[in-house]
Amino acid sequence: MVEVEAFIVLSAALFILGAMGVVLRRNAILVFMSVELMLNAANLALVAFAWHWGGMDGHIFVFFVITVAAAEVAVGLALIVAIFRSRQSINIDELHLMEG
């Protein structure tokens, strides 16, 4: 029997990996995938806690998070396409038309 702590450690590791990806990656799609990894880390934690408590709230929460993430993907990819059209690159370091 695996303890709930094991899942939480795994989810914390995923979350930190995702956060590092957001900070270190320069490609917009990879940054975006890192955010998705963070969301999934939270999902894993929610499911593990729901299993621990024997309740359904956590499972239902995860369904909603997945739905919201799908909506976010739709908007995010559309934005990335729009960016690519205007400057043939999706490197986020090049997003500096505005300063100050």
Add this chain to the structure above:
Amino acid sequence: MEFNFLDSLPAIAPEFGLLILAIVVLALDLYLRGDKRDNIAYVTFFGMAALALTPIIWQPEAGSTEYWGGMVRHDSLAQIFKVMVLLAGAITALIAASTREFAQKGEFYLIIIVSALGACLMSASADLIMVFIALETTSIPLYVLVAFRREDKLSVESSMKYFLFGSFASAVMLYGFSFLYGFAGTTNLSAIAAHMASGAMADNLAPVLVAMVLIFVGFGFKISAVPFHFWTPDVYEGAPTPVTAFISVASKAGSFALLMRFLVEVFPQGIVIGGQQVEEFWVGLVIASAVISMTVGNVLALSQKNIKRLLAYSSIAQAGYVLIGVAALQAATAQSVASVSYYLFMYTFTNLLVFGVVALFTESTGSETIADLAGLSRRNPLLALSMTIGLLSLAGIPPAAGFIGKFFLFQAAVEANLEWLAMVGVLNAIVALYYYLVVIKIMYVDRSEDDDKPIAVSVPGRMMLAITVTATLILGIIPGPVFDWALEGASALFEVAAAFGTLVF
């Protein structure tokens, strides 16, 4: 509790109405042709303004009751914030209608309505699931709106920044939520507090603090408090002006309502873990964020050349002032909640007024530079006067509403024994006065080559100015009714906190 549809309906009446309005606008967008398309904006305006009456007609019972399976609360606090969001949406529709670019864009109004729906739900959320969905329902449409000028590099670039920061912040916040759920095994906000107060957390202070910080990051992003403000200036500048106006009031109002609910319902006074008052840490975060937001916002605003960027830094500073009121919540006085509600109520009108004038000015001149405002008092005296009233209100000069709003906030801070924080606020207001006055001076004193070219204002533009100027002045001269309403909201909020100890598991 037995589920009864008609009893539960008033709790989400505005949201229900917004959903219907969204479908109507979508249908009109499909069927109307030619000049008739101008009506879409008016339908949106009158629809949202009418919906703003529903919370006043269907007053909630005293106190705070949970409806729809414990997802939303029906209380005065939610009502006052819903009215704010709905009026913000209505006035934004007028601002958009006064621009050639958006007047006939049906989808623009549709997305505004959906975002307002999210912000309304945010102010009434009573459950972590609802909080998360409401936050995202507000944010995702806003990402789309910021990028509304698809061919414009600035618009798309600012939307990309907003999107990456925003989705990062909500992922961080969600991780905090998963911790809270892990502590208590329930997603209901007040039940989480009851569980933590029951001593089940024993000495595990660290995880609670981690969850608290993660959640605060999410809120800090939404209300554009320093150090989570990086997106604000770029998004305010890059987004089309009507969108900027909406972002600066609606999503902010909803987030502040939620922030107060979190502080009072999830981390109320009396939760002691490992010998430490949990509330103290939360209040510490709020105070630190308030001080640096005010200071950084005001100092950086001093050197701005673009009016929308100046207003972006000003709105960071304004968020700092409001956080003073949130920090005063530690004293659990009704004044604290009421002053935050009142400030945001008047801020809705004031900020929409200022951004509305900017939108009208840009519409006819194509410029957003502060120096180009020169001679505005001769090109259109009414526009210059409206802008002056708006800026004086932001600066906190009577008789505009900003003065009485700041007075209430600082009073709340003094009542909570945070005199020094009120002093920091006053000092910052003096710095801020400088850059607002510079803009007024440029409009009235500086000469420009275009002095003889008048600026025309369209009918919806005039309606918008009339509503916002009147509201700003009336709220400043007769604050009583709205403030009393805000006090009712405060007592409803504290009733929830008082009841948390008696919840049964």
